[in-house]
Amino acid sequence: MLSRVPPSTAIAVDRPPAIGPVVVSVPHAGRIYPLEILAAARVGKGDLERLEDSWCDLIARGAVDAGATIVQGLWARAVADCNRGEGQMAPGEVAMPLRAQFSAPGRKERAGLGVVPTRLADCGPLWKLPIDQAALKWRLDSFHRPYHAALAAALAAARERFGYAILLDLHSMPSIPIGQPGHGARIVVGDHFGVTSAGWLVDLVLEAAERLDEPVSRNQPYAGGHIIRTHGNPGQAIHAVQIEIDRRLYLTPDRGPDTPRIATMAQWFADLVRAAARARTMPDANIQAAE
Incomplete structure (x- = not known):
């Protein structure tokens, strides 16, 4: 039996004393990991943890003091992937009555990485049973x-309040394999090929990333997922970019937090938030805000 849970257990919203545009x-x-999820899993919690952007919330921890509002998932990605749309599932990953509504899966969905993650390489199916209507609704209503x-x-x-808003969607990534677009980049900035943000914000984030003296890529191999595509709307003065950070920049080899390097990345990100907030003085930002 799936329980009804208040959203406050699944997400956190941290607001600064003086709200800024970021x-x-x-x-x-x-x-x-809610008990319902652990009971439904056919794999151990350690396998489900492979889905996480491990500890990247620690990189964002200084953003509130820098004036940003932080919206953070407290529940694990295994429950539902907030960076996928509700229709992003492969038919073969759900119970028969649901298959008609998931008729055009993409590459990630076919790999089991839809709005409900269902498979991982070297792991196989994550759940004892296909995702049915009740399980899907519970995951979406409780978290997504x-x-x-x-x-x-x-x-x-x-x-x-400001006439415009900026969304920085923060993620971590494994090292990009040889042969894949963007190989060698340690930070990837995505704006869905110019769709989700005006150029001034993308340039600002790229310049900030380059100051880390690490290779940077734009939109390759991650152009930005459901979050920035849904909420980014430059024509309505909402500019959104996705930031992917190679986990080797802030984790130990066993995927634990590397405290000194996390402190460096957290300071970098807080400085980026401050710089983005100051962007309202830029001519392009004022033009967008006036539209």
């Missing part, structure tokens, strides 16, 4: 929908 999204760093509602509310509040 909203930070951290959807994949949650480490809470409250997350997006909180993100939309935070962006609306920022735009109402």
